[in-house]
Amino acid sequence: MTQAPPPADLKMQRSSRDAARVPEVLEGWLQGLLPAHAEPEVVLHSGIDSNGMSSETLVLDATWTEGGSRDTVPMVARVAPAPQDFPVFPRYELGHQYEVIRQVGELTDVPVPGVRWLEESGEVLGTPFFLMDRVEGVVPPDVLPYPFGDNWLFDADRTDQRRLQDSTVDVLARLHAIEDPLGRFGYLAPEQDGETLLHRNLAKVRAWYDFAVRDLAPSPTVERALAWLEAHVPTAEEQGDPVLCWGDARIGNVIYRDFEPVAVLDWEMVTLGPRALDVSWLLFAHQVFESIVGMLELPGMPHFLREEDVVATYAERTGVELGDLDWYHVYNGLQWCIVFMRTGARQVHFGEIEMPADIESLFHCKPLLESILAKVGA
Numbered sequence: 001m002t003q004a005p006p007p008a009d010l011k012m013q014r015s016s017r018d019a020a021r022v023p024e025v026l027e028g029w030l031q032g033l034l035p036a037h038a039e040p041e042v043v044l045h046s047g048i049d050s051n052g053m054s055s056e057t058l059v060l061d062a063t064w065t066e067g068g069s070r071d072t073v074p075m076v077a078r079v080a081p082a083p084q085d086f087p088v089f090p091r092y093e094l095g096h097q098y099e100v101i102r103q104v105g106e107l108t109d110v111p112v113p114g115v116r117w118l119e120e121s122g123e124v125l126g127t128p129f130f131l132m133d134r135v136e137g138v139v140p141p142d143v144l145p146y147p148f149g150d151n152w153l154f155d156a157d158r159t160d161q162r163r164l165q166d167s168t169v170d171v172l173a174r175l176h177a178i179e180d181p182l183g184r185f186g187y188l189a190p191e192q193d194g195e196t197l198l199h200r201n202l203a204k205v206r207a208w209y210d211f212a213v214r215d216l217a218p219s220p221t222v223e224r225a226l227a228w229l230e231a232h233v234p235t236a237e238e239q240g241d242p243v244l245c246w247g248d249a250r251i252g253n254v255i256y257r258d259f260e261p262v263a264v265l266d267w268e269m270v271t272l273g274p275r276a277l278d279v280s281w282l283l284f285a286h287q288v289f290e291s292i293v294g295m296l297e298l299p300g301m302p303h304f305l306r307e308e309d310v311v312a313t314y315a316e317r318t319g320v321e322l323g324d325l326d327w328y329h330v331y332n333g334l335q336w337c338i339v340f341m342r343t344g345a346r347q348v349h350f351g352e353i354e355m356p357a358d359i360e361s362l363f364h365c366k367p368l369l370e371s372i373l374a375k376v377g378a
Contacts, residue, residue, distance in 0.1 A: 019044060022058065022125065026077075029124045030062065033117060038064040056081060059134065074134035075116065080127040086346035088339055089268065090211045094128040095120050096187060097267045100244075101132070103184060104264075110174050111135075111262050135263035137255035145289040146252075147300040153251075154301065156259070161304055164259040166313050168251055171261055172278050173317035176243040181272055185244050188272050197242045197273045199233055205335060206230075212341040217359045219341065221366060221373075225334040228378035234327055239274040240320070247271050249278040250285035251305075279314055280328035283307050284368070288336060291368045326376050333369035340364060 023042040030040040045059040058077040063070065080092035098118045105112045113132040120128045140146040140153045147154065153161065178184065192203035209222055247269025255263035271277070286305040293300035307325070315321050337360075344362035347353045360366055 019058075023060070025124055026060070026062070029119065030064065034064050035066055038066055040064040062131075074136075075131050076113070076134050077125075077129050077131050079125055079129040080122075082127050086215070086342065086349045088342040088346075090208060092128070092268060094118065094130055097270065098130045100185065100188070100267050100270050104175065104178075104244075107178055107184070108174050110171055110264055113263050113265070135255050137257040137262050139253075139255055140251045142252050145292065147286075147289045147293045147304075148296075148298060158303065160259045161301075164251070164256060165305055165310070167260050168254060168282070169279075169310055169313045170317055171254070171264055172246070172249060172275075172282065173314060175246055176275050176278070176318065178244050181242060181244045185272060188244075188270060190271065196233075196236050196239060197271075198239050201271055201273050201277075202229055202233065202331070205331070205338070209334075209338055212338050212345075215345045216341055219337060219360055219363075221360055221363070221369065222334055222337050222341075224378060225330050225337075225369065225373060228373065228376065229327065229331055229334065232327060232376075234274070238323065239276075242272045243275050245271050245273050245275075245277045247278070247281070249281045251282075252285070274328075275314075275318075275320060276322050276325055276328045277331070279310065279322060280325045281332050283310055283325070284329055284332045284336070284365075287368055288365045292364055295367070326372060329372050330369070330376065330378070333365055333372060336365040337363050337369065 023044050026042045027040050030042070031038065034040060041063045043061045043063075045061070056079040058079060060075050060077060061072050062075050063072040078094070078097070080094050081087040095118060098115055101112045101115050104110050105114070113135050116131040116133065118128075118130040119125070122128050138152055141151050144151075149155075153164070156164075182189075189197065190200040190204040192200045192207065194200035194203050206226055209219075209226065213219075246264070246267065248266045253264070253266040254261045255265065283305060286301075290300050290302065311322055311325075340362045341359060344353070344356070344359070348355050356362060363369075
C-alpha cells in the first residue's frame, strides 16, 4: 500500500528544554532522595514524539547503589511544559496526576506504572515533574495514525483487534467502578461553579477556550459548539452518578502486550463526571483518525471501535446503559479543537508553521465535529 504523508502538524516540538543538562540535574536531585553513597547515574535516551501533544515525556535509566547492590531502573519522567513553550492547558496539576495514578494502582487492578518521586517546586528541571517506572510494550501510533496502515495494530487479525478494543473498554469499566469517587478524588472537581459536575466541567472547558484565544483568533465552530452545549446540558438523572473519568481515554495512551493493556497513561485530563465522558472520548478519538483517512481515500479501520460495539461491551461490563452520546461527542470534539488551537500556536512559536489565516484550518477534527453539530441541529 502507498502510504500517504501525515498532516504536517501531527509531529511537533514540545519544549525548549536543554536535554543535555537533564542527566546531571536529575543525578543531583536523586542524590538527595536516595541513601548515602547511592551515587546515582542517569542516562537520558529520548523524549517521546510519536504520541501525545501536551506534556514532555523523557525516557531514561537511573542506576544507583542501595543495600549493597547496584541496579538500573528503567523510568519515564513526566514533565510539565514551561509557560514560554505555549502549553496546551492553562495549568498542569502534576501532583494530581501522580496521586491519581498511585490511587488507581492501589484501588484497582487497572494496570498503571509504578510512580516513584514527585517534584512539584519546579526548581530542578524548571517545571514540576514526576518519575514513574517504564513499562515495555507497544502503543497504537498517532504519527502516522494507526488507521493509515503499515503498523502492528492495523495489520493484526480482527480477532486480536477486537480483543484490544474490549480490554480497553474494560479499563473504563473498572475505573468507573471505584467506590466513593467524590470522597477519594474530590481534589479533581473543577473549581468553576455549576449545578452539576458536568456543568462545572463545561465551565472549565469554556475557561480553557478563553485561555486559547489569548494568542489566536476566535473559532466560530468552537463558539457555536459551546453555545449549543450550554443550552442542552443533560439533566442530573441523564448524567448518572459521577465517576472517576480518565479524561484522555484513547488507545494511543495505553501500552499493550499481546493486545491487552499493561499500562494506562496520560492522566492530565482526569476529572470527575459522567461515565459517558470517557466512552465518548474513546470513540471520538478513533473517529478523528478515521475522518482523516477517509479524506485521503485510504481504507482505514471502520470495523474498529464502532459506537454500537463499544456501548454494548460497556453495558455488559457495568450493567449501565449510557443512552445517547451526541452531547458528549460535541463536548469532546470541542476539546479536540482547543487542543489543536494550542498546539498550532506552539508550532508558530517554534517556527514550524506560519500563523494560518484561518485558525480552523488546524482542526483535524473539524469535519467530524461539524457533522455531529449538523446531526443535533446546532
